[in-house]
Amino acid sequence: MIVCLCHRVSDHAIVSEVRAGCASFDELQDTLRVATACGACADCALDTFERGRDSAHASACYAGRAGHDRAIVRMHASVA
Template sequence: MIVCVCRRVSDRDIARHAHAGMGFDDIQFELGVATQCGRCEGCARDVVAQCHASRPVAALHNMLVAPHAHGAGV
């Protein structure tokens, strides 16, 4: 779905950058989202927040699993 019509930025573009660890300000600078009319800013921020909200659980899971995996081979 196109989030930013002015710059033709999709939710997938925003999500890809957010999953790479970028915050909204960095994504805005990189993609130009919400830099013209500004109507898409709320939606773009929501996409970034959803991506970041889903990430800590996976990161925590990986941190908990990794020590056990290393200890099993010793």
């Protein structure tokens, strides 16, 4: 879905930037220029940014948890 018509920025582009390490909405605006022209997309762009950040955080937590579980399995295997 196109979020910013002025600069043709999609929700996928916003989420991709977040996953690539974009840490703030200001940084996102500098990179993609989203919500820097008419401003009509600002709320939607910010919501998309925050959802992407929450999703990336949840994925990182899950990946960390999976790594923790693998370490426990290896520890049990070495004890047995």
